[in-house]
Amino acid sequence: MHAIRVVFGKELIDGRRDRRAVMSAFIFPVMAPILVYGMMTFIINMRHQAQDTAIPMVGLDNAPSFVRWLEEKDVNVTEFKGDPRLAVENKEVELVAVIPNDFGERFAQTRTAVIEIVYDGSRTDAMATVGRFRGLIREYSSEIAALRLIVRGVTPEVMRVVIAEDIDVASKQQRAVAALNFIPLYIILAAFVAGMGIAVDSTAGERERKTLEPLLINPVERHDFVIGKWLAASIFAALGVVLTLILCIVALVQVPLDQIGLNFHITGTQILLMIIAVLPLALLATSMQMLLGIFARSFKDAQSYIGLLTMLPMIPSFFLMLNPVATQVWMYAVPMLGQHLLMVEVLGNKDVPIIAYAYSSLASVVMGLALALITARLFQRENII
Amino acid sequence: MIEVSGLAKSFGSVVAVRDVSFSASNGQVTGLLGPNGAGKSTTLRIIYGLLRQDSGTATVDDIDIMAETRRAQRAMGVLPDAHGLYVRLTAREHIAYFGRLHKLPEEKLSARIDELLRLLDMQSIADRRVEGFSQGERTKVCLARALVHDPPNVLLDEPTNGLDVMTTRSVRELIGELRSRGIMVMFSSHMMHEVARLCDQIVIISEGIVVASGTTDEIRDAAREDNLEEAFVKLVERVLETA
Structure with a gap:
């Protein structure tokens, strides 16, 4: 116990003074909320732009009722003069709607009338507006169709043989969380990024600087060295995780999420529960890194292995995003997947059974300890020095 | 006090230490002398508990180093390679x-x-x-x-390697100081004059075996040379020829 405390204390001081370790530990938590804020603001702006659609139009006079209908829908219809093709090609406008001269005539004769949309299919940014305009035309068309049927004494329901009705059981809050799925991923990544510097420095770094031989001559059991170093690295990882979590949430609260129909609230208890859910992962992340660090001959060597390791936490999260399955209890016991599930559920304000926390924490702590003991075994080997 | 007897250690097919025995007593300075790769560092690493010998015994103050590594390490102060x-x-x-x-x-x-x-x-x-x-x-x-x-036993692996004159002097003074306090001092070196000047006892190792041990005079007599360096070269070459 005494030796573990001594090693732990020394590694904390050493780590705190290591600019490289501190930078890698704390750049990430600061970057994450900036990214969150940027991404969410971007999404909100996109929706905003879609809402105030502007449609340059040729032949307004050919369809006055349609134009009036559009204006009621807050669409900004403007008269377009010039060559529509040329203007679209030169990117002066996103699209031009052309209402042919025979529009009124065909409309009156209940024949299918045509509105031409001139657009550039290679411009992805314009497609949102084109899509919205198409939708509006479809909506107008079915409204008029219904009216025509009623006039002829036919119910408009003949047009709608089968319809789908959406019964979405997700609360508004849960839908918000689905959109915020990447936040748990960030927090999990923080566990891997923040402790890495010190985990590698106290293993591969110790070998590289030739401090391992003098250290191991001290009358201390090898596993005490490993555990002291492991806990010190885990403190860094834990700090990184808590900082990332809190800053991400601060950033989220700042973003006007209600503008995109997301209802996001978070309480202190939820934040605390998320911290409890994710903290044990710090122990696992650093013990993985130390194991790789002890295999490596140098800091550089170790970093290339551990770079790959950092991809690992993304796997369960992507699995969840691409393949949403019903949560089974065993999933909580899968490191990273368990933490991800717990955080999503806490964010969505779902009741999570205590056993889920127990499974997920226990799995990470036990695996972390097992890997630390393997590292200690490797420390025993003669060729370590 | 350190006692080593019949020590042998191989790494795979490479024999680093073949047969090393000596004893170093308290209040004495023992010099471990030998060419590079002779097995000095391996012998020292076995003594400070970093390597386990394949055969033979090593004790410090009568503590078996392999059996009670941590207790033995408490009795030693080490300046490793x-x-x-x-x-x-x-x-x-x-x-x-x-x-x-x-x-x-x-x-x-x-x-x-x-x-x-x-x-x-x-x-x-x-x-x-x-x-x-x-x-x-x-x-x-x-x-x-x-x-x-x-520590009552001090082991120094090439302590003056790469040092300037002033620091070399203070290391030498330190060794003298430790010796006068009754501490066992052992150091390895390949510098003849240093060993001749400081040591009460010299152990010469070559090809993993002890080729000679004793005081400076005894070594010179064994090789029938007046100069310690000549004696060293002669003793080492004798082993190389038989090997």
Whole structure:
């Protein structure tokens, strides 16, 4: 116990003074909320732009009722003069709607009338507006169709043989969380990024600087060295995780999420529960890194292995995003997947059974300890020095 | 006191130590002399418990090193071949770290650190981070942390390697000081004049075996040479021919 405390204390001081370790530990938590804020603001702006659609139009006079209908829908219809093709090609406008001269005539004769949309299919940014305009035309068309049927004494329901009705059981809050799925991923990544510097420095770094031989001559059991170093690295990882979590949430609260129909609230208890859910992962992340660090001959060597390791936490999260399955209890016991599930559920304000926390924490702590003991075994080997 | 008998150690098919026996008593300086790759460092590493011998025994103060490694390590202060330091710690923090690993109580520790800083004349650099220390200053830090628990047995692997004249002198003085306090001192070197000057006993190792041991005079007699260096070369070559 005494030796573990001594090693732990020394590694904390050493780590705190290591600019490289501190930078890698704390750049990430600061970057994450900036990214969150940027991404969410971007999404909100996109929706905003879609809402105030502007449609340059040729032949307004050919369809006055349609134009009036559009204006009621807050669409900004403007008269377009010039060559529509040329203007679209030169990117002066996103699209031009052309209402042919025979529009009124065909409309009156209940024949299918045509509105031409001139657009550039290679411009992805314009497609949102084109899509919205198409939708509006479809909506107008079915409204008029219904009216025509009623006039002829036919119910408009003949047009709608089968319809789908959406019964979405997700609360508004849960839908918000689905959109915020990447936040748990960030927090999990923080566990891997923040402790890495010190985990590698106290293993591969110790070998590289030739401090391992003098250290191991001290009358201390090898596993005490490993555990002291492991806990010190885990403190860094834990700090990184808590900082990332809190800053991400601060950033989220700042973003006007209600503008995109997301209802996001978070309480202190939820934040605390998320911290409890994710903290044990710090122990696992650093013990993985130390194991790789002890295999490596140098800091550089170790970093290339551990770079790959950092991809690992993304796997369960992507699995969840691409393949949403019903949560089974065993999933909580899968490191990273368990933490991800717990955080999503806490964010969505779902009741999570205590056993889920127990499974997920226990799995990470036990695996972390097992890997630390393997590292200690490797420390025993003669060729370590 | 260190006693080594019939020590052998191989790494795969490479035999590093074939048959090494000697004893080093308290209050004496024992020099381990031999060409590069003779097995000096491997022998020392077995003694300080980093390697396990394939056969033979090694004891320190009658403690079997292989059986009771940690207890044996408490009785030794070691300046190993690797002189690495933690660049972000100060000299004082280095000494304190090793003192705490030896379970020195805090109040005793700070007094001991001050004593060592004085002894090695390093008060002026005590609270500077070791990054940028000269070779001599680094060696002093290594020596101080090796001696922090006041060990009865001191082992130094090539202690004066790469040092300037002034530091070499203070290391020599330190060895003399330790000897006069009844401590067993053992050091390895390939510098003849240093060994001749400092040692009460010399053990010459070549090709993993002890080719001669005894006082300077005894070694010279064994080789029938007046000069220790000549004697050394002759003894080593004799082994190489038979090998």
